[in-house]
Amino acid sequence: xxxxxxxxxxxxxxxxxxxxxxxxxxxxxxxxxxxxxxxxxxxxxxxxxxxxxxxxxxxxxxxxxxxxxxxxxxxxxxxxxxxxxxxxxxxxxxxxxxxxxxxxxxxxxxxxxxxxxxxxxxxxxxxxxxxxxxxxxxxxxxxxxxxxxxxxxxxxxxxxxxxxxxxxxxxxxxxxxxxxxxxxxxxxxxxxxxxxxxxxxxxxxxxxxxxxxxxxxxxxxxxxxxxxxxxxxxxxxxxxxxxxxxxxxxxxxxxxxxxxxxxxxxxxxxxxxxxxxxxxxxxxxxxxxxxxxxxxxxxxxxx
Numbered sequence: 001x002x003x004x005x006x007x008x009x010x011x012x013x014x015x016x017x018x019x020x021x022x023x024x025x026x027x028x029x030x031x032x033x034x035x036x037x038x039x040x041x042x043x044x045x046x047x048x049x050x051x052x053x054x055x056x057x058x059x060x061x062x063x064x065x066x067x068x069x070x071x072x073x074x075x076x077x078x079x080x081x082x083x084x085x086x087x088x089x090x091x092x093x094x095x096x097x098x099x100x101x102x103x104x105x106x107x108x109x110x111x112x113x114x115x116x117x118x119x120x121x122x123x124x125x126x127x128x129x130x131x132x133x134x135x136x137x138x139x140x141x142x143x144x145x146x147x148x149x150x151x152x153x154x155x156x157x158x159x160x161x162x163x164x165x166x167x168x169x170x171x172x173x174x175x176x177x178x179x180x181x182x183x184x185x186x187x188x189x190x191x192x193x194x195x196x197x198x199x200x201x202x203x204x205x206x207x208x209x210x211x212x213x214x215x216x217x218x219x220x221x222x223x224x225x226x227x228x229x230x231x232x233x234x235x236x237x238x239x240x241x242x243x244x245x246x247x248x249x250x251x252x253x254x255x256x257x258x259x260x261x262x263x264x265x266x267x268x269x270x271x272x273x274x275x276x277x278x279x280x281x282x283x284x285x286x287x288x289x290x291x292x293x294x295x296x297x298x299x300x301x302x303x
Contacts, residue, residue: 002095005042005054012051013037013044020078031186035179041072043096045079045088053079055092057100057107061171063163065293067278068171070104093120101270105278108299111266122266123286126168126299127246129259133230135238137256141231145195150203152177155193158200162219166245166298167290180205180217189216192232194225201225208237215242217300227253247296265299 005013014033021029032040036058045053056076061068074096079088097120100107111117114124156177163169172180184191184205194202202225205217213233220226233240244250246261267286269275276283283289290297 001047002043002045002091005037005044007038009042009044009051010037013042013054016051016054016078016080017076019080021076028183028187031183034186035183041096041099042076043092043099045092051080052083053077053088053092055089055096057096059103062106062108063167063169063171064279064289065167065295069106069275069278071106071108072100072103074100074107074109093117097121097268097270105270105275107268107270109266109268111263114263116263117266120268122268124263125267125286125290126263126265126297128243128262128264129246129248130243130262131241131254131257131259133240133254133257135230135234135240138231138234139227140234141228143228143232145201146192146228146232147195148190148192150181150191150193150200152181154200155181155203158203158219158221161221163298165295167293167295168297168299170300184216192229194220194228194232196225202229204229204242206233206240206242211236211238213237213240215240218242218244223250223253226250245296245298 010033014029017029017032041057041059043055044051054076055074057072057074060071060073062071074093077089077092097107109117109122111122111124118124152174156172156174159172159177181191187207189205189207191203191205193200201222202220203217204215204219206213206215213236218226220229230240243264244259269283269286269289272283275289279289281292
């Protein structure tokens with residue numbers, strides 16, 4: 001039976017997450033259940049009082065120029081290994097999509113394989129470039145302006161300036177930024193910024209894994225800011241891993257490394273006719289939704 005999770009289901013859902021997503025955890029599971037469980041849409045499948053699987057989603061607003069559209073991001077879809085290959089994940093996804101369609105016309109999900117969710121009606125759309133850099137090969141830079149003292153309001157201004165160059169970005173408030181900063185800290189992550197003449201020009205959030213730094217969020221106003229942030233990581237790390245949208249082009253600086261292009265986010269449009277009326281033009285595919293604006297896509301869930 002599939003139903004909405006209640007507050008007293010939290011311990012069982014948390015155990016399932018820990019079993020399904022342990023390698024990706026890094027402290028995030030504890031933070032999620034402390035801060036987001038109660039305001040996320042969580043479905044569970046149970047039989048005879050035993051939790052078999054779960055699926056989660058959070059509500060956002062997606063900036064599809066010139067409109068802000070309600071959307072949902074699905075995540076945390078997991079099934080206890082004892083009950084896999086019984087159609088439980090498919091049933092959870094079908095029910096979740098019914099629920100997300102009530103909030104808005106767009107649902108997003110991260111997908112790292114071609115066609116992973118096409119059977120549910122998703123379209124693969126957003127690509128990323130993934131870089132793995134040996135820091136010893138990065139050129140030295142003057143690190144004046146590099147700092148780790150960051151204020152949420154300045155962070156938000158940088159984010160807004162950065163995403164103004166893109167289409168399809170998540171709308172974020174100062175409260176969202178503060179929440180994300182707390183999330184990074186709770187997950188053993190760090191924040192590093194580059195300031196010039198009192199204004200933030202670049203910022204990264206990253207997670208140390210031994211001598212490797214995994215960058216999650218990378219915002220920069222020019223290539224100078226990006227290169228200084230990467231150079232600052234040379235002090236403590238031998239390798240840096242990060243992803244950029246497929247349309248970003250830092251290869252002038254990263255000439256020694258070729259990125260791996262990978263799938264990142266898939267999109268479902270629930271009611272094409274309704275969305276066509278909102279946008280003022282016919283939308284038959286997800287690509288149609290963004291085609292009229294020449295700015296490249298930038299889908300990031302982080303809030």
